[in-house]
Amino acid sequence: MVFPLMFILDTSRNVKASPETAEIFFQKLRNKCEFTILVTLKQAHLNSGVILSIHHLDHRYLELESSGHRNEIRLHYRSGSHRSHTEVFPYILADDKWHRLSLAISASHLILHVDCNKIYERVVEKPFMDLPLGTTFWLGQRNTAHGYFKGIMQDVQLLVMPQGFISQCPDLNRTCPTCNDFHGLVQKIMELQDILAKTSAKLSQAEQRMNKLDQCYCERTCTMKGTTYREFESWTDGCKNCTCMVWLWFEIPRDSCPALNCPESQQIPLSHSCCKVCKGKVCFVIPGFFLTLNHACFCTGHDFCTEGHNCMEHSVCRNLEDRAVCSCRDGFRALREDNAYCEDIDECAEGRHYCRENTMCVNTPGSFMCVCKTGYIRIDDYSCTEHDECVTNQHNCDENALCFNTVGGHNCVCKPGYTGNGTICKAFCKDGCRNGGACIASNVCACPQGFTGPSCETDIDECGTGRHSCANDTVCFNLDGGYDCRCPHGKNCTGDCIHDGKIKHNGQIWVLENDRCSVCSCQNGYVMCRRMVCDCQNPTVDLFCCPECDPRLSSQCLHQSGELSYNSGDSWIQNCQQCRCLQGEVDCWPLPCPEVDCEFSVLPENECCPRCVTDPCQADTVRNDITKTCLDETNVIRFTGSSWIKHGTECTLCQCKLILGFILCSSQARCFPNSNTWYN
Numbered sequence: 001m002v003f004p005l006m007f008i009l010d011t012s013r014n015v016k017a018s019p020e021t022a023e024i025f026f027q028k029l030r031n032k033c034e035f036t037i038l039v040t041l042k043q044a045h046l047n048s049g050v051i052l053s054i055h056h057l058d059h060r061y062l063e064l065e066s067s068g069h070r071n072e073i074r075l076h077y078r079s080g081s082h083r084s085h086t087e088v089f090p091y092i093l094a095d096d097k098w099h100r101l102s103l104a105i106s107a108s109h110l111i112l113h114v115d116c117n118k119i120y121e122r123v124v125e126k127p128f129m130d131l132p133l134g135t136t137f138w139l140g141q142r143n144t145a146h147g148y149f150k151g152i153m154q155d156v157q158l159l160v161m162p163q164g165f166i167s168q169c170p171d172l173n174r175t176c177p178t179c180n181d182f183h184g185l186v187q188k189i190m191e192l193q194d195i196l197a198k199t200s201a202k203l204s205q206a207e208q209r210m211n212k213l214d215q216c217y218c219e220r221t222c223t224m225k226g227t228t229y230r231e232f233e234s235w236t237d238g239c240k241n242c243t244c245m246v247w248l249w250f251e252i253p254r255d256s257c258p259a260l261n262c263p264e265s266q267q268i269p270l271s272h273s274c275c276k277v278c279k280g281k282v283c284f285v286i287p288g289f290f291l292t293l294n295h296a297c298f299c300t301g302h303d304f305c306t307e308g309h310n311c312m313e314h315s316v317c318r319n320l321e322d323r324a325v326c327s328c329r330d331g332f333r334a335l336r337e338d339n340a341y342c343e344d345i346d347e348c349a350e351g352r353h354y355c356r357e358n359t360m361c362v363n364t365p366g367s368f369m370c371v372c373k374t375g376y377i378r379i380d381d382y383s384c385t386e387h388d389e390c391v392t393n394q395h396n397c398d399e400n401a402l403c404f405n406t407v408g409g410h411n412c413v414c415k416p417g418y419t420g421n422g423t424i425c426k427a428f429c430k431d432g433c434r435n436g437g438a439c440i441a442s443n444v445c446a447c448p449q450g451f452t453g454p455s456c457e458t459d460i461d462e463c464g465t466g467r468h469s470c471a472n473d474t475v476c477f478n479l480d481g482g483y484d485c486r487c488p489h490g491k492n493c494t495g496d497c498i499h500d501g502k503i504k505h506n507g508q509i510w511v512l513e514n515d516r517c518s519v520c521s522c523q524n525g526y527v528m529c530r531r532m533v534c535d536c537q538n539p540t541v542d543l544f545c546c547p548e549c550d551p552r553l554s555s556q557c558l559h560q561s562g563e564l565s566y567n568s569g570d571s572w573i574q575n576c577q578q579c580r581c582l583q584g585e586v587d588c589w590p591l592p593c594p595e596v597d598c599e600f601s602v603l604p605e606n607e608c609c610p611r612c613v614t615d616p617c618q619a620d621t622v623r624n625d626i627t628k629t630c631l632d633e634t635n636v637i638r639f640t641g642s643s644w645i646k647h648g649t650e651c652t653l654c655q656c657k658l659i660l661g662f663i664l665c666s667s668q669a670r671c672f673p674n675s676n677t678w679y680n
Helices: 019-029 179-214
Strands: 007-009 034-043 048-056 059-067 072-078 084-090 098-106 109-114 117-123 136-139 151-159 221-224 227-230 234-237 240-245 248-253 267-269 276-278 283-286 289-292 315-319 324-328 332-334 342-344 359-364 367-372 376-378 384-386 401-406 409-414 418-420 425-427 438-441 444-446 475-479 482-486 497-499 502-504 509-512 515-523 526-531 571-574 577-582 585-590 600-602 629-631 637-639 643-645 652-656 663-667 676-679
Touching: 019 136, 034 048, 048 151, 048 585, 084 117, 084 585, 117 418, 221 240, 324 332, 367 376, 409 418, 425 438, 482 497, 497 515, 497 526
Parallel strands: none
Antiparallel strands: 034 098, 034 151, 048 059, 048 136, 059 072, 072 084, 098 109, 109 117, 221 227, 234 240, 240 248, 267 276, 283 289, 315 324, 332 342, 359 367, 376 384, 401 409, 418 425, 438 444, 475 482, 482 526, 497 502, 509 515, 515 526, 571 577, 577 585, 629 637, 643 652, 652 663, 663 676
C-alpha cells in the first residue's frame, strides 16, 4: 500500500483506510514474514505520535510511533504466541527536520534505517501477521482520539517484499540477500557467464586484429604489382611515371627525350632508359639529366608552381612533368575536381578516428583530438581511464564518512555511529546524553559541568575531589550537578556566592542555563537550587515546566478506555506501560523489567514481567540453543524450539525442548483432554 502524496497532519482528522481497501491490502500482508515500512516525514518538536497502525480492537499487530518526549522510536507488534511486544529504539526523530525512515522485517530479523543509515539491527520475536477480519488501517494516528502525529508525512509505503529499504535508498549495499534474491542472483550470474564467454571470444579476435594493426602505420596507400606506395609517392613503371593519389595510381608519360642529330636508322635504345642515342655515342644516365660524351644535355623538372597557381587555403601546389596541380592537405577533401578548394574532414562524425573508451572525439582543422570524459584521466592520445576521487582525495565527503568510487564520480556514506547524507555527518549516541550532555562523536558525550560518565549519568562530587571554588571561610556541600558553598556558624563570611565560576550577590535569583525549570538563589553565602515552584495563579507560568497548570481543554488527555480524562502532567499505568499526559498528548512506554537470566521463564497472568521456572512444561519462553537437536519419530532432525504434528496423528503437537534434546508431545484440547508425553 502506497500513500505518495504529501499532506499536513492537523489535530482533528480521521485518516483511515476504508474496510474494503484495507482488506485488499491485508490479503497481501496476511501471513507474510517479509515486509518494509517506508516514510519521509518532518515531525514537530516534542510531539509523540503514531506513524502507522494496523490493529484489531486492543491488539496492535503492527504499529510504528515516534516519541518526542522520550526521544525514541517504538515498534508494537504481536508474536505467534499471541503476546504483545514493543521494540524501543533511542533516536531523536521529532526535531522538526526532514528524515527518511525505513523499518525492514524479515521473519525475526529487523533493520531500522534513518536517512539511509543503518541505525539498529536486531533479532526479535517473529511478528504474527494472521490479521483477523475487521482489522483497521490508520495513518498518522492510533484512532480518532489517540496518537496524533503532528508534522508532515509523505511517500508512506508498506511494501510486502524483502529488503524494501532499497527502493528508498538504492545506493545501500545489500550484504545479506534473501532466498529469492539468491535464486535471482544465480540466474543472473549464469546469464553473465554466457555473455562473458561470448565477449571474451570477440575480444580475443579483436586483440589478434589489433596486434596486426599495431605492426603498421595507418595511412593512405596504393598497391601496384604487389608493391605498396604511400600517398603522393611516385615511381617509374617502364617508360611511365606513376603517382599514388587517394588510394589510386595514375600513369603519366615520362619526359620527352632529347633531339638526336642522326637519322632514325642510326638510333639505338639506351640501356636502362626509355630514350635512344645515336650509334657510336656512349651515354650515361645521371639522375635528373642525360649526359653524353659528344653532346651534353641537361634535363630537369620544370617548377610550374612558382609561375602562379589557383590553389586556395588547405590546398598545396605540386609540380608534375608538364604542369602544376593542386592537392588537398591531410585531413581535407576536395570541393571540386581540380582540388583548388578543400574542406575539413570531420573524422568524428564520419567515424574515421581512433578515440577509444571513456573519451569524446573533438574535430580539429585537418585532424581530430580525443578528450577524456568527466571523471577520467588520460592514458595516451586515444584512450582514458577512470579517475578515483577517493584515492586522490578529490571528494567532498565528510571527515566522518566513507568514500566509495563510482564510474564517473563517487558516493559518500557516513561511518557507523554517524548520521547524515555523507557530505555532512553528525555523531550519534545510542543511549543518548543525559543531564544536558551533547553527542560529539560516535557514542561519545560531552558532559556539562558537574556530570561525568559515558552518558553523563554520574554526578561529580566537587567537594570530595576539591573541584570547587568555595572561599576559605565556607564549607562545600555537594549537590546533584553542582555544589553549595556555606558559611559555618561563627565564621565571618560575606553574603555573596560563587556559582559556575561567577559571583552571585546575596539575594540574587537566577535560572540555570541548561535547565530552565530549575531556579537558584544566593542566600547569605549559600547557593540554593530547586525545581521551579509552579504557581498556577501566575498568568506567566511556564507551562513546559508546569504542565499541571495548563487549564486548556485541548491540553487534557483521554484515557485509552475513553472513560477517564487526565490533566497535562498526570501519569498512570495501563497494560504494563507507563503513560503520561503532556499538553494534550498521551505518551506510553513499556515498564522496565529486570533481566531474566534462566533457560525457562513464564509471564504470569495480570503481571508485566516474566519469572524464572524450572519446569519446561510451564514455561512460556525457552532460551533455545539451536546447536542441540531432537530426532523425531520419523528420524528427522529437529532444532530446539521447533514444533510439528506427530506423524500419523492429527491432534498431537510435539516440540523439541532444551532438556538434553527431549521431545514433548501434547494432545490438543480440541480433540480430547490434554496429556503430555516425553520421549528421547
